[in-house]
Amino acid sequence: MSMPPGVYFLSGNDAVAEGAIIAGCRFFAGYPITPSSEIAERLAARLPQVGGIFVQMEDEIASIMSIIGASWGGFKAMTATSGPGFSLMQESIGFAAITETPIVIVDVQRAGPSTGMPTYVGQGDVMQAKWGSHGPYEIIALSPSTVQECFNFIIDAFNLAEKYRVPVVLLMDERLSHLYEKIIIPDPKEILIINRKKPKTKENFLPYRADEDLVPPMPPVGEGYNFHVTGLTHDEKGYPNMSPEVQEKLVRRLCDKIRKNADKIASVETYNMDDADIAILTFGSVVRPALRAIKMAKNSGIKLGLIKLNTIWPFPEKIIQKIAESLKAIIVAEVNYGQVYHLVREAVAGATNVILLPKMGGTIHAAEELLNVALGVK
Amino acid sequence: MKAEYVEEHIWDKYLRKDRMPHIWCPGCGIGSVLSAFLTAVERAGIDPKKLVVVSGIGCTGRVPGYLNIDSFHTTHGRPIPFAVGLKLTRPDLHVVVFSGDGDLVTIGGNHFIHAARRNNDILVILVNNFNYGMTGGQMGATTPEQAYTTTSPYGNLENPFDIPYLAAAAGAVYVARWTSLHVRRLAWSIEEAFHRKGFRLIEVLAQCPTAYGRRNKMPEGIDMLRFFKENCVIKDYTHPKDVIIRPGQKIIIGKFIDLEEERKTFEEKVYELISRVRRDKQ
Numbered sequence: 001m002s003m004p005p006g007v008y009f010l011s012g013n014d015a016v017a018e019g020a021i022i023a024g025c026r027f028f029a030g031y032p033i034t035p036s037s038e039i040a041e042r043l044a045a046r047l048p049q050v051g052g053i054f055v056q057m058e059d060e061i062a063s064i065m066s067i068i069g070a071s072w073g074g075f076k077a078m079t080a081t082s083g084p085g086f087s088l089m090q091e092s093i094g095f096a097a098i099t100e101t102p103i104v105i106v107d108v109q110r111a112g113p114s115t116g117m118p119t120y121v122g123q124g125d126v127m128q129a130k131w132g133s134h135g136p137y138e139i140i141a142l143s144p145s146t147v148q149e150c151f152n153f154i155i156d157a158f159n160l161a162e163k164y165r166v167p168v169v170l171l172m173d174e175r176l177s178h179l180y181e182k183i184i185i186p187d188p189k190e191i192l193i194i195n196r197k198k199p200k201t202k203e204n205f206l207p208y209r210a211d212e213d214l215v216p217p218m219p220p221v222g223e224g225y226n227f228h229v230t231g232l233t234h235d236e237k238g239y240p241n242m243s244p245e246v247q248e249k250l251v252r253r254l255c256d257k258i259r260k261n262a263d264k265i266a267s268v269e270t271y272n273m274d275d276a277d278i279a280i281l282t283f284g285s286v287v288r289p290a291l292r293a294i295k296m297a298k299n300s301g302i303k304l305g306l307i308k309l310n311t312i313w314p315f316p317e318k319i320i321q322k323i324a325e326s327l328k329a330i331i332v333a334e335v336n337y338g339q340v341y342h343l344v345r346e347a348v349a350g351a352t353n354v355i356l357l358p359k360m361g362g363t364i365h366a367a368e369e370l371l372n373v374a375l376g377v378k
Numbered sequence: 379m380k381a382e383y384v385e386e387h388i389w390d391k392y393l394r395k396d397r398m399p400h401i402w403c404p405g406c407g408i409g410s411v412l413s414a415f416l417t418a419v420e421r422a423g424i425d426p427k428k429l430v431v432v433s434g435i436g437c438t439g440r441v442p443g444y445l446n447i448d449s450f451h452t453t454h455g456r457p458i459p460f461a462v463g464l465k466l467t468r469p470d471l472h473v474v475v476f477s478g479d480g481d482l483v484t485i486g487g488n489h490f491i492h493a494a495r496r497n498n499d500i501l502v503i504l505v506n507n508f509n510y511g512m513t514g515g516q517m518g519a520t521t522p523e524q525a526y527t528t529t530s531p532y533g534n535l536e537n538p539f540d541i542p543y544l545a546a547a548a549g550a551v552y553v554a555r556w557t558s559l560h561v562r563r564l565a566w567s568i569e570e571a572f573h574r575k576g577f578r579l580i581e582v583l584a585q586c587p588t589a590y591g592r593r594n595k596m597p598e599g600i601d602m603l604r605f606f607k608e609n610c611v612i613k614d615y616t617h618p619k620d621v622i623i624r625p626g627q628k629i630i631i632g633k634f635i636d637l638e639e640e641r642k643t644f645e646e647k648v649y650e651l652i653s654r655v656r657r658d659k660q
Contacts, residue, residue: 027467029459048655053466053648058492062459065452069432069463072450077463095453221448221464222471224427228394228443230451239397240443240451 001050005187012150012176013038015183016106017046019151020078023158024193025104026052027070027077029063031085034118035174036108039080060085064092064105071101072221072229076158080106083125084115087132093167094133095231097254100216102161102196104154106170108177111361121174122361123284123335129169130313136251138258140265141169141313144176145287148183159194160265164257165215171312173335175285175364206236214257258314266316269308273323276305278374281344282333283309285364290333292367297374304374312340317347324348329377333357333365389416392426394446401440405599407558407584408438411505414561415476418568429472430464432457434481437512438505441476455486458493461500469645472501472572479506483539484519494548494577499643501571501578504541507586515589524625526593542634543618545579552578553618553635558585559606560631567633576643583629
């Protein structure tokens, strides 16, 4: 059974595994890769206990394709990987997007490019998570910064995948995956679980005719719906159709089902922002030194606040645009050479000064470093 | 002009008639293989509701789109891992992977051998037309040595895979090779394979006059069928190491592997493990 409610001492990776079980995940396929392997290891032991299936595949492409197959089999399914494996999965993410298959991918980011620093932190997959597959499409990406959020956000990830029939990425980073801290597992009755909607009738059923929310009900396999699923551009019947009109309609809907709900999905948290004139904007494990920098700033004469991204995709641009109006500067701290920085610049559209504080990977920013940059803002 | 139906075909009940005409070229061998497959479905008494066909990309990859059942047309090379996930979650279904040589043993070769090794309970119908037909007739891992294709204009330098040997070595429990000419034996073989469990492979050699045949002195579909008639020798239970296709040599076809002792499928082992773990926990 899933872990009983209570207080636990877990790592980020363990919390993801336990949260997935509570969310209803009963199929995991993966390939070993540092720093995500503990998720697979824990689920190899735990899934059979709850009647779930664990399979170790021959590579990351096979891993994601088998969770797509399992999702069509009616299961909530997940894989976990890191940068190199995430790169291999990109084509299949596009396939899941166009076939509207609910899946969850955990990407525990490490320092790249290429093999990079396998055991050290990075945050370089932000753009890859959104743009890694070819063609226009949308996904959702969540970014936890505590072990508790690893648990909470993986449940959100499954709920969002099921609700919008879309791939959802849990963008973690190495620091968080191996960090142990206290977490509270609540009573399952207090946890919201969303399941995909099913068609009400077989009569005149069109597998890709969307409801008003732009999401089509997902037919169960093996019950005589006789549906066809293809990665080719398809009409409402699910049949391949190479007309620009069908492409326009399908791709617009695939994107709009997320874009039009971006305000509902996108989430940020702010700390000390009521009278701040400078903000650090960050996500993942960098949130932790940023919180310390804010405390340190209290006696330094500057008013420093924190904007913490819970979702990276869809990017919470409206919220950030609004916050930016009253600020002298936003310092974007991320463990890469500038990815979220570009999104922030686009969101604030010149309303305030945006400063990039990058780290190439291997470590995260120190609180002092963040504070010094804030102190330097004129 | 849209083609019109002039008469009912006995297998129309399995097809999406509203998707006709199909995309296959005149003289293509895939239709014969599909017809043999449907004959086998009928004879084996498979409930179409419980039959799922999965493919990747390529000419043969278009088969599921014409079948009036739950069907999946996945990405290039990846129908096997998709089928692995589907079959594990839904052991009540007959999961068939119906795809081409380039898809299954070239780009998807890794998945092919690992599913055979694991003994995933999947029936694989592999149509081998010796080239990448859909993209214009390039060479691949199944193109015979010396054959001319658009990317081997001076003759192919590479050795082709011996697909039955590859499957057998990796652990397939049922391995056969037929051609688009030997449709009756092919249908029997598919029917027989439906009654087995585990990783089953049926390779079907098929003509591709448009992209392959006309560059290799067999410009019409009938030319390669004649070639199959004159050059194929049926030798059941030949060791798969002896069935590699070489220029100027006879092509050995038949049923090569059909294990007498049942080997547990991966799915059976997974579900047994779940029962054992849950029992121990109680």
